[in-house]
Amino acid sequence: MNPRTNGPLRVILVDDHAIFRHGMRAVLEHACAFDVVAECGDGESAVAAYLALRPDVLLLDLRMPGLDGLEVVRRVVEADRGALILIVTTYATDEDIRHALRAGARGYLLKDAGPEDVCRAIERVAEGGMVISPDIAAQYVRITTRAELSPRELQIVRMLCAGKPNKEIARSLSVEVTTVKGHVKSVLDKLGVRNRTEAVAEATRRGIVPSY
Structure with missing residues (x-):
């Protein structure tokens, strides 16, 4: 995990939809009082931005053109085992959840979460905890308790x-x-x-x- 400073949490925001990034940035900077140190619209730039800036939390969508979110998680975690990554997406299939968390993401949040939920989720991940959207918590329990196919x-x-x-x-x-x-x-x-x-x-x- 990257050393924390006494200032606001430093966040990189990654999503290929500019309108969503604009709205989420407003939430992060005003409702959460976080410091958005970079915005990225694709996976390649997300990996580069993370390695250059080493934020406290990487906020990441799963579906993007080119390098998708899952591969971003893998590459970032490979480069920094302490990376704190929170998935924020509209997709919640068993495979998406399982692969993202297995690759090293520390949380999984749906895009319809409210501003307070987003703030709390990022803070929780920054503290070293794990966050699962309430909407998919039961689904996650089912996934993790079910044995894998041989x-x-x-x-x-x-x-x-x-x-x-x-x-x-x-x-x-x-x-x-x-x-x-x-x-x-x-x-x-x-x-x-x-x-x-x-x-x-x-x-x-x-x-x-x-x-x-």
Whole structure:
């Protein structure tokens, strides 16, 4: 973590929408009394600005042209293990949340948060804490408490998405049909769904398999 000074919190604001940046800057500087040391509209400039200025908190959107927010998190954390990054986005899929926090983000806030919530979230992250938007807190708990799919289960779910029945999956993997059925049950449990159709939909939504 970068050493804190006695002055206002130093923040870099990253979002590809200028109107959102303008509004958020007003919140940060007036409602929060923070110092916005840089604004960036893309990921490449965000990484460069962070490395040059070393702010207390990097406020970052996920979806941007070119280098996306997730890759910004990875590059910044690789360069500075103490980096404090707060995601502020409209996207709240399981995969977005899980990948962002696993990459090193310290918080995940939705863009409809009020000014006071934004101020408190940044202060909390700057203090070394973690912040999850109340709107997705239950979702985050579900994500973190659910076991990951094993490599074999990933194979199974991809074959389910391809429409293959258990017998064909068993032949492809050179295993018994009963073994496949056991894997399918485990996949359903881990994805939190009731049947194969729901498993396909959930796997697609999470990005486990590509959507076409």
